[in-house]
Amino acid sequence: MAEVTRLSVARRLDRCTVLGPGTRAVIWVQGCPLRCGGCVASETLPFEGGTVHTVAELADWLDGLPGIEGVTLSGGEPFSQAAGLAELLDTVRERRPGFSAMAYSGFRHEALLRGGPDRRALLRRLDLLVDGPYVASRRHGLRWRGSSNQRVIALTGRYAHVGAEPDSSAGVELSVEADGSVSWAGVPPTPGFREGLEERLAERGFVLRTEERREA
Ligand code: SF4
Numbered sequence: 001m002a003e004v005t006r007l008s009v010a011r012r013l014d015r016c017t018v019l020g021p022g023t024r025a026v027i028w029v030q031g032c033p034l035r036c037g038g039c040v041a042s043e044t045l046p047f048e049g050g051t052v053h054t055v056a057e058l059a060d061w062l063d064g065l066p067g068i069e070g071v072t073l074s075g076g077e078p079f080s081q082a083a084g085l086a087e088l089l090d091t092v093r094e095r096r097p098g099f100s101a102m103a104y105s106g107f108r109h110e111a112l113l114r115g116g117p118d119r120r121a122l123l124r125r126l127d128l129l130v131d132g133p134y135v136a137s138r139r140h141g142l143r144w145r146g147s148s149n150q151r152v153i154a155l156t157g158r159y160a161h162v163g164a165e166p167d168s169s170a171g172v173e174l175s176v177e178a179d180g181s182v183s184w185a186g187v188p189p190t191p192g193f194r195e196g197l198e199e200r201l202a203e204r205g206f207v208l209r210t211e212e213r214r215e216a
Pocket of ligand 1: 034
């Protein structure tokens with residue numbers, strides 16, 4: 001029997017316009033081997049935790065989302081689950097040819113190219129890569145990334161034009177779920193943004209959701 005590939009996911013979002021071109025789904029994977037000072041996704045760092053999904057489940061989810069042009073893979077570190085994510089993109093593209101893919105990585109592009117075959121396989125399937133660790137001392141209000149050492153690299157011609165577009169913060173999006181919980185996406189424009197947001201939401205009785213909702 002064929003082995004079923006699974007991915008450990010911290011969070012998903014159906015629609016987002018601030019983490020890559022156009023309107024995209026987002027998958028934040030669980031687990032990152034790096035520890036950048038000031039990381040805004042600290043709950044995604046441990047490899048334990050998260051919600052385990054099969055590639056087939058995630059492909060069905062992406063395939064069923066209307067009005068998106070692709071997916072952004074964030075984390076956590078997507079290249080720590082490179083083989084599964086490459087399989088996911090192949091599976092979705094069998095049904096949605098032209099579905100675009102962007103990923104974040106704390107590793108530089110050159111290091112990923114020197115990495116194992118799984119990492120190179122994921123790279124070959126990406127249209128855009130935002131590479132490098134977050135460096136707090138180089139924080140800058142740039143589009144889709146938190147610090148100026150990070151690069152937006154077009155790996156295919158699909159988004160080659162983005163390099164010529166204005167490079168300023170894409171902002172942050174808040175989503176209010178049916179159960180009243182609030183989640184956010186984007187690259188925080190100012191230091192302490194997340195802490196301040198959590199505080200203000202708590203004052204109004206809202207809780208910031210940072211993980212997938214588990215069915216009771
Ligand atoms: S690579 Fe990303 S997720 Fe990992 S520690 Fe750095 S900022 Fe956080």
